[in-house]
Amino acid sequence: MTVGLMRIIRRADADHRSGVVVPSPDDPGARVDATSWWEYALCRAWDADLFCVPDGVSPSRKRAQEKKAKGICQTCPVRERCLDEAMARGEQYGVWGGLDAEERRELERRRRGLRRSS
Numbered sequence: 001m002t003v004g005l006m007r008i009i010r011r012a013d014a015d016h017r018s019g020v021v022v023p024s025p026d027d028p029g030a031r032v033d034a035t036s037w038w039e040y041a042l043c044r045a046w047d048a049d050l051f052c053v054p055d056g057v058s059p060s061r062k063r064a065q066e067k068k069a070k071g072i073c074q075t076c077p078v079r080e081r082c083l084d085e086a087m088a089r090g091e092q093y094g095v096w097g098g099l100d101a102e103e104r105r106e107l108e109r110r111r112r113g114l115r116r117s118s
């Protein structure tokens with residue numbers, strides 16, 4: 001899958017979620033459905049290229065863009081949910097939930113190791 005296609009999917013993904021209930025960023029005791037929680041995603045206010053860096057961008061520029069994206073994620077009220085979903089679908093591209101693709105793979109390896117040792 002190309003990164004360009006990933007960006008299109010990212011937008012469509014945000015537009016078509018429904019039926020999933022998550023904590024409300026405004027009131028942790030309340031629940032909102034996923035259509036609503038995507039409305040709280042801070043990345044919606046930014047160009048998708050920042051979170052899914054296009055092919056052909058130099059490694060140093062890619063690192064800088066991903067660092068900026070991760071900084072935005074750190075203050076995002078739906079970060080945990082975003083990361084959970086990216087992990088669940090094995091997302092291979094972009095920054096989701098504050099982690100880039102390699103960091104998510106590393107997290108998955110650690111989780112698998114914990115499951116094996118328990």
Ligand code: SF4
Nearest residue numbers: 041043073076079082
């Ligand atoms: S955690 Fe980051 S990628 Fe996920 S919705 Fe928030 S800003 Fe977007």
